[in-house]
Amino acid sequence: MNWVKSIGISIILIALIYVINSAMSSAGFFGFGIDDYYSRLLVFIAINIILATSLNLINGFTGQFSIGHAGFMAVGAYSSAYFTVNYGKAIESSLAFGGETIASGIVLLIAILIGLIFSAIAGLLVGIPSLRLKGDYLAIVTLGFAEIIRIVILNIDSVGGATGYQVGGYANFFWVGILAVITIVIIHNIVKSDAGRALVSIREDELAAEAMGVNTTRYKVISFVIGSGFAGVAGVLFAHYNRFLSTNDFQFIKSFEIIIMIVIGGMGSMTGAILGAIIVTLLPEMLRYLPDIQIGATTFKFADLRLVIFALILILTMILRPQGILGTKEITDFFKRKGGLR
Amino acid sequence: MLTLENVSVNYGAIEALNGISLHIEQGEVVTLIGANGAGKTTTLRTITGLLEPKSGAVKFEGKLTNGIAAHKLVALGMAMSPEGRGVFANLSVRENLEMGAYLRNDKKGIADDMERGFAMFPRLKEREQQKAGTLSGGEQQMLAMVRALMSRPRLLLLDEPSLGLAPLVVHTIFEAIEEIRSNGTTILLVEQNANAALHHSDRAYVLETGRIVMEGNSKELAANPKVKEAYLGE
Numbered sequence: 001m002n003w004v005k006s007i008g009i010s011i012i013l014i015a016l017i018y019v020i021n022s023a024m025s026s027a028g029f030f031g032f033g034i035d036d037y038y039s040r041l042l043v044f045i046a047i048n049i050i051l052a053t054s055l056n057l058i059n060g061f062t063g064q065f066s067i068g069h070a071g072f073m074a075v076g077a078y079s080s081a082y083f084t085v086n087y088g089k090a091i092e093s094s095l096a097f098g099g100e101t102i103a104s105g106i107v108l109l110i111a112i113l114i115g116l117i118f119s120a121i122a123g124l125l126v127g128i129p130s131l132r133l134k135g136d137y138l139a140i141v142t143l144g145f146a147e148i149i150r151i152v153i154l155n156i157d158s159v160g161g162a163t164g165y166q167v168g169g170y171a172n173f174f175w176v177g178i179l180a181v182i183t184i185v186i187i188h189n190i191v192k193s194d195a196g197r198a199l200v201s202i203r204e205d206e207l208a209a210e211a212m213g214v215n216t217t218r219y220k221v222i223s224f225v226i227g228s229g230f231a232g233v234a235g236v237l238f239a240h241y242n243r244f245l246s247t248n249d250f251q252f253i254k255s256f257e258i259i260i261m262i263v264i265g266g267m268g269s270m271t272g273a274i275l276g277a278i279i280v281t282l283l284p285e286m287l288r289y290l291p292d293i294q295i296g297a298t299t300f301k302f303a304d305l306r307l308v309i310f311a312l313i314l315i316l317t318m319i320l321r322p323q324g325i326l327g328t329k330e331i332t333d334f335f336k337r338k339g340g341l342r
Numbered sequence: 343m344l345t346l347e348n349v350s351v352n353y354g355a356i357e358a359l360n361g362i363s364l365h366i367e368q369g370e371v372v373t374l375i376g377a378n379g380a381g382k383t384t385t386l387r388t389i390t391g392l393l394e395p396k397s398g399a400v401k402f403e404g405k406l407t408n409g410i411a412a413h414k415l416v417a418l419g420m421a422m423s424p425e426g427r428g429v430f431a432n433l434s435v436r437e438n439l440e441m442g443a444y445l446r447n448d449k450k451g452i453a454d455d456m457e458r459g460f461a462m463f464p465r466l467k468e469r470e471q472q473k474a475g476t477l478s479g480g481e482q483q484m485l486a487m488v489r490a491l492m493s494r495p496r497l498l499l500l501d502e503p504s505l506g507l508a509p510l511v512v513h514t515i516f517e518a519i520e521e522i523r524s525n526g527t528t529i530l531l532v533e534q535n536a537n538a539a540l541h542h543s544d545r546a547y548v549l550e551t552g553r554i555v556m557e558g559n560s561k562e563l564a565a566n567p568k569v570k571e572a573y574l575g576e
Contacts, residue, residue: 194444201430201441208428208486211390213416213445213493268432328432 010181017177024173041285043173043241046180047234048277052261053187053270054230059259060267060328061191062223063203064131065139069231070254071146074247075122076115076232077239078159081167083114084240088168108170112179112236119232120225122149127224131217134206143252154247164246171240179237183230188270190226199223203268264317266324271331276324284310343368343528344389344497349398351381351388358384360552361398366497366530371523373531373539373560375573376549382532383425385549386501389530390422391415402497417445421495423486425502425532431475435466438474438485442492452492459488462518480511487518497528504535516542536573540564548573 023029024039034042055069088107095103130141159165190196198219201209210216239245257280265276287306292299302309317325344366351359359381366372374382387393389400391412400407402418410418421442430438439459443452460467463484469477474485483503490498500519504512516538523529533539540546540560548556548569556563563569 197437197441198444200433201444204430204432205424205428207392208424208430209441210392210412211416211422211424211428212441212489213413214441215411215413 006185010185013181014178017174017181021172021174021177039173041281043171043176045278045281046173046176047238047241048258048261048281049180049274050183050230050234050237051258052265052273052277053183054227054234055258056262056267056270056273057187057190057199057230058223058227060262060269060273061196061203062199062220063206064220064224065135066142066224066227067139067252067255067259068126068142068144068146068149069227069258070250070252071126071142071149072119072123072228072231073235073238073254074146074150074153074250075228076119076235077245077250078153078156078165078235079118079232080111080115080236081165081239081245082159084108084111084168084170085166088170104170105175107168108175108236108240111170111240112233115232115236116229117232119235120229122232123225123228124221127221127228131220131224143255146250146252146255150247150250153250160245162247164244167239167243167245169240169243171237176237176241179233183233184270184274187226187230191270195219195222200268260314263324264314266326266328268328269324269326269330272324272326272329275326275331283313343370343403344530345399345401346385346389347399347401349385349388349395349400351384351393352396353384358552359388359395362549362552362554363398364547364554364557366528368528369523369526370545371519371529371531371543373533373543373546374549375533375536375539375546377573378534379551380549381552382549383501384552386422386425386499386530386532390420390499416493416495419494419496420499421490421493421497422499423483423490423501423503425505427479427482427486429474429477429482429485429489432473434471434473435477435485436470438489439492442489445493451494455492455494459491462521463488463514480507480514483507483511483515484518487515487522491522491527495527497530498522499530499532501532502534503531504533504538512538536569537564540569540574 019029020034020042023032023034051069051073055066058064058066084107091107092103095106126142126145130138130145133141153159154162198209198214201212201214202216202219206216261276261280262273264279266272284306287309288303290302290306292301346362346364348361348363349359350357350361362385374385376382384393388395391407391410394409402420407415430441433441439456443455446452465481466484466488469481474482477485487500487503503515507515512535519529519531519542531539531543540563543560545558546560546563547554556569
């Protein structure tokens, strides 16, 4: 029953992603089109969902405070971009018999695999020494590592260095959307598994988890590696959708943006992370449409203050709901009967 | 069953345990009493592998366990109910108990042990679906004890089970300790409540600034004038 349900939901989602993707093309979907601005927003929502759910595995479920997620995103972005820039065209032409869409799709899939592997390895290398630390110390170390990664990339000339890196546009909403769904499914399954219970027990009380027989070091590293791997996937998609990479895209401000998503949505909630990713992507854009208000001779242009207002909304959310919009609950919990709450 | 031979433990430059030796036999309830900072919790953490001794030997069922990680000792048959209870606050009572059986795969046995735990503390059964963080201190202590039993340990280590509990609840906890012992589990009880600990144990060790200063039969120690003056407040 559960299998049928999840396959059904996946088919519906993939069909929906396909329809939205066609609507983004110049021809539109049976005359229904989405313009470039909204297309871009939808793609960034999907990329941010991957980033937020993967960071949520580390911070929300395992309780390790990492603030270097953008660094692993950068590893995925640059390693895969190096591959597509240097070998993408050759692979595409050797696969030309299958048609352009399939050939470029295969190149992107290889790129995703490369980004996933490289960022997971980076996650392992950073995770093993730093996960011995707790709380603020871990946060500082992850932040430091992310900056080191960024500065190292900035000084590699073969990936553009400070001038930036031109990348082929292999990714579109279809791919980004599907990978967001895959990420959600995988992380959801990890969290619901026995290993997921072990991760949550580490968050709740590390000493007690150890006393129950959980190899806490191992599980912390596993969660960190998986989270970093998916951050890399998000980086791959970002690189091949944006078509241009600059190390400025991966500064610590990006890491904080991802943290804001999970904190606003609710740490330790899958649907919370997704909701947070949507809000943090959309809200600053929606605030562009704030009206001007004329009082006497002066006109208040609220749209100019959109980032200030965005910040105020975030602050107010934290004051009114410090646990995030959903806390550790899932949206589905609100539809269950009282007795059924976990 | 468990022996410590000349065990010393340091926190950095500070010596927490200074060559302590003790032994626990199968089926005994042994208590470790002493004031704050005497090294009771350090001893327990050394036994459970959370701390590594600087020198000396810790042997569990004849096997040297120095330096074996805490999570591996659970598989060997040791379980601890940590000080301050350490329940998983955001998990339900049932989920906490399932975590206690983390290393076990026998569903039937786990379900039976859970029922046995609920029989020992019916209060937990009533709160089965409630988050552990919403339980009272006494209920959390009950949960921590049953959770530790869920791994079917041969040696149960209890760190300050009566800490901060109302006298009536303390009584319930010590009755449960008697019951656990009658089921054949060996118990090491670390306590500040020396009076209750001496009444519910076979033998006792008195710890003072990292050294064992007295040991012996609990009844005799309870009658010892020095112990009476220092720990029983008489």
